[in-house]
Amino acid sequence: MMTEITILLVDDEAAFRQALSRRLNKRGFNVLQADSGSQCLSMLNNHSVSVIIMDVKMPEMSGIETLRQIKKKYPDKVEVILLTGQVSAQDGVTGIKIGAFDYLTKPVEIDHLAEKIKQANESIIRKEERIAENAFREKVAHQMAAAERLASLGTLATGIAHEINNPLAIINESAGFLSQILARQKMLQIPCRKEFELSIDKIITAVERAGKITHQLLGFARNGHSDYTRVDLPELIAESIDLLTHEMSNRNIDITTSFDPLSKEIMTDPFQLRQVFINLLSNANYAVGENGRISISTANHGQEVAISIQDTGPGIPANHIEKIFEPFFTTKPPNKGTGLGLFVTRNIIDKLGGSIRVDSKLNVGTTFRVVLPKCLEMQIKAFETENSATDWISHIKGESYHDKNSD
Numbered sequence: 001m002m003t004e005i006t007i008l009l010v011d012d013e014a015a016f017r018q019a020l021s022r023r024l025n026k027r028g029f030n031v032l033q034a035d036s037g038s039q040c041l042s043m044l045n046n047h048s049v050s051v052i053i054m055d056v057k058m059p060e061m062s063g064i065e066t067l068r069q070i071k072k073k074y075p076d077k078v079e080v081i082l083l084t085g086q087v088s089a090q091d092g093v094t095g096i097k098i099g100a101f102d103y104l105t106k107p108v109e110i111d112h113l114a115e116k117i118k119q120a121n122e123s124i125i126r127k128e129e130r131i132a133e134n135a136f137r138e139k140v141a142h143q144m145a146a147a148e149r150l151a152s153l154g155t156l157a158t159g160i161a162h163e164i165n166n167p168l169a170i171i172n173e174s175a176g177f178l179s180q181i182l183a184r185q186k187m188l189q190i191p192c193r194k195e196f197e198l199s200i201d202k203i204i205t206a207v208e209r210a211g212k213i214t215h216q217l218l219g220f221a222r223n224g225h226s227d228y229t230r231v232d233l234p235e236l237i238a239e240s241i242d243l244l245t246h247e248m249s250n251r252n253i254d255i256t257t258s259f260d261p262l263s264k265e266i267m268t269d270p271f272q273l274r275q276v277f278i279n280l281l282s283n284a285n286y287a288v289g290e291n292g293r294i295s296i297s298t299a300n301h302g303q304e305v306a307i308s309i310q311d312t313g314p315g316i317p318a319n320h321i322e323k324i325f326e327p328f329f330t331t332k333p334p335n336k337g338t339g340l341g342l343f344v345t346r347n348i349i350d351k352l353g354g355s356i357r358v359d360s361k362l363n364v365g366t367t368f369r370v371v372l373p374k375c376l377e378m379q380i381k382a383f384e385t386e387n388s389a390t391d392w393i394s395h396i397k398g399e400s401y402h403d404k405n406s407d
Ligand SMILES: Nc1ncnc2c1ncn2[C@@H]1O[C@H](COP(=O)(O)OP(=O)(O)OP(=O)(O)O)[C@@H](O)[C@H]1O
Pocket: 279, 283, 284, 287, 311, 313, 314, 315, 316, 320, 324, 325, 329, 330, 331, 332, 336, 337, 338, 339, 340, 341, 342, 343, 366
């Protein structure tokens, strides 16, 4: 069924308006009426109108002036068909210059008018489509630019991290060495001993923080390649939780897990995937307060596995969602977070052939959903050349693997 076209009929002569309105109604149009230019403008504020049919000659505000204001306020939302008298057809030409769709001379021939209304409506639909298309194009271009920026930032950042690691190690060692010297018996009495100690502590803390940054960045850049092997997913997740328990131990956080037996084993890089889990779990842990809940679950989806990490934290505000994967974006207090956790996480997951998505509701919580291939085609090939991969492949395909291993 064709959707009803809503038109607004603007004319100061009530009798003409009502007669025309009745006839257009009969032809299936939804007709609204206004008796002046200003009423027309105020009606446009709260009615969705596609086509306006307007008399040019009106006492208070002329049709041409009204048209000017309509076009200024709604350049692409509504088309205007002007009605002119026989002697004032020149007004119609002026109207078209300002942006009227067309003009008809009174008395109007109803079939002709109905046809014009349909054309004007088509024109509005096409304009809307064009606007939507342009908006979509812009959005894609924006996303691509952001992705490119992130990619080059990532390369730069990992390069720098690599270069900084060596001097960091030297600073750390030297600070440790200074501590040792200070601890010697004959040093106990030296002047400013406390200040020396404090300074060394500061150096060590700062180096630790810098180390955290390089560690994150280099974690996924390890020689630029990943080491794929069979990974027991529940085991890896349990291990990652264990690594964080000391952070959670003094708060009453409830961690639950639920694993889908069909996606117990996957082929991936366990070290990198562990970093993903640690980053996501440590964010969840930071987000939930006392008595919070974190649930981790896996679900089998054919050739893929979906891993959800859900928390009952405060949620992520809409204007942050786009930014959380950017490097160095953090809402933690200064010196607390690197803002690299999610950036690195996303990079690792990309590299492992997966994807990550976030769903968050303010005051309810956040869920990160990671989807990973159980096994990439090329991994099978690599695995095949090194091992007899038949077990593995049949496992992935859901064939006899379970039977073989059940005894
Ligand atoms: N589960 C979550 N709940 C609420 N906000 C989150 C959650 N995970 C991430 N965020 C938001 O995303 C930001 C970026 O996270 P990311 O892990 O990249 O860095 P960080 O946690 O701030 O620093 P670091 O990982 O070094 O500790 C966080 O500062 C926080 O604002």
